[in-house]
Amino acid sequence: MAEKHILLVTFPAQGHINPSLQFAKRLAKHGLKVTILTTTSATARMSHTLSPSFHSLIDVLPFSTTLDLSTQDVPKFFQDLSDHGTKALEDAVAAKRADGRPYSRIVYNLLIPWAGHAARRLGVPFTLLWIQPAALFSVYFHYYYKKFNPSDEVIELPGLPLLRRRDLPSFFLETNPSVYNFVIPMLIDNFEILDGEDERPTVVVNTFDALEAEALRELNKYRLLAIGPLIPSAFLDGADQSDASFGGDLIQKSENYMQFLDSSERESVIYVAFGSYSELPRLQTEAIAEALVRIGRPFLWVMRDSEEKEKLSCKEEFVKRGRVVNWCNQVEVLSHRSVGCFVTHCGWNSTLESVAAGVPVVTLPQWADQGTNAKLVEDLWRCGVRAVKGEIVEADEIVRCLEMVMDGGDESREMRERAKKWRGLAREAVDDGGTSQLNLGIFLDQIVGGG
Known part of the structure; x- marks a missing residue:
């Protein structure tokens, strides 16, 4: 051959x-x-x-x-x-x-x-x-x-x-x-x-x-x-x-996120990333940040434009709770024991990586194939929840979805079990x-x- x-x-x-x-x-x-x-x-x-x-x-x-x-x-x-x-x-x-x-x-x-x-x-x-x-x-x-x-x-x-x-x-x-x-x-x-x-x-x-x-x-x-x-x-x-690693990153990754994950409790961290291309509207970035502050859990957010962090109205509380990085090895992050939820645009690579890692998701699809992928995640594979979107997904809705995944109740446990089932089948x-x-x-x- x-x-x-x-x-x-x-x-x-x-x-x-x-x-x-x-x-x-x-x-x-x-x-x-x-x-x-x-x-x-x-x-x-x-x-x-x-x-x-x-x-x-x-x-x-x-x-x-x-x-x-x-x-x-x-x-x-x-x-x-x-x-x-x-x-x-x-x-x-x-x-x-x-x-x-x-x-x-x-x-x-x-x-x-x-x-x-x-x-x-x-x-x-x-x-x-x-x-x-x-x-x-x-x-x-x-x-x-x-x-x-x-x-x-x-x-x-x-x-x-x-x-x-x-x-x-x-x-x-x-x-x-x-x-x-x-x-x-x-x-x-x-x-x-x-x-x-x-x-x-x-x-x-x-x-x-x-x-x-x-x-x-x-x-x-x-x-x-x-x-x-x-x-x-x-x-x-x-x-x-x-x-x-995939080995072909077009964006230089940050180096300080693994220590943060290592120091966090099991399945406690909310990982937030919207891919290499999607640009969130300013109001959407604000709504996500407000939701993360309100839910009070540690988070890791890949924010390609680091200046966006400086513009947040809740910046002081925001930076106390989590980490913002320019880029990371996403499969490494999703596979880490401390990650309990993935807030994602639901591009197919991100979706499949979350499935393979057994991490439940909150989806905020933006365009292209992402709405269809979010439908599959929520209704077919039932390992995540889609945030209901007007023009902007409000902070209240994001908090609702995060709590559904992270609160440890029956619905949360079942979603996490299904996510782990898909991980096993992927392997x-x-x-x-x-x-x-x-x-x-x-x-x-x-x-x-x-x-």
Whole structure:
């Protein structure tokens, strides 16, 4: 298998890079050569955290773009990424063919369908790495085939809980900013690529069978292989203690939070983080801070803009109770014995990491897939509670949700027990003979067989 070489193309945002790097590590540990293709703006920042052992397994191939994610013109950035990324992919494939060592397969994730189009045009087998839940794959699939209208108040889809309009990805909603109107057509493009295949296409999904059995089973048009959770081994199956971080942080992490966690009582700390991209409105930050002061428990809050802490009206009481950091190793924090609750935007990586750690959550979804993920957490897996949102989730509502998770009553205990049940099932999935290991084996067999 050593001669097989995978080109893994990833969108240059943290939520896409993390599962892509973890998937690359798993493939490399099974004897494949893997090269990551992404933008120079991402790889320059990743270089500070990629370990020497990572580089011994995996190559990183950067390409330059005119714009990056910080631009205000989001559609123009995506077009720029497509233009430069397609050229970089074509050049990479041509170079390997000239060396007589062509890529065996191109793997790409959901916001870069141009990689799938290019792979088909170049005659290289390709696979979509779906880094959202299988439930979201199903939602977009059924929309593509016109099985529901996003304006319907109640939406019933096979293999999914009953959805209301607010449970759909924000790109479907009337409140979606027009600048993101291109996202749905781009996501739908993935199905057009898959449906152009002569044989039943395989999609690898960052989930595990026990978590989404019905959603995975219902979509038999494709072969959905659940190979997750794609998180470091040290915090999942424990098989490789050296694999203790994703290794590609785009933000420099703080260093002073583990001592705080070590000094806190078991399951006492409220961990608050909203990912690498979400920007909370000022009033929302104030409401969360007020709720944390009122509930009176220790907390650790990842606040990427440290100046926000200085502006809080309750700053004096706030800083006495907890710690604010710029960035942290989230899987390390969630796995710590002192963490008892996770207040999250409910991005899929954060959701799956909380499931794998057995930590119940309070969800404050902001946009994209987060409302759907929050629905699954609260109504399907029942390991968290969603804060009811107007334009801003008020402090009273956040306090209500935190108390429900943390008060130690019957509801709290049952939620915590369910969270720990999912943790056990996640670990079973990636253990030897587990469903995710078996599904990864199926995928590897396809590569070896050239299918």
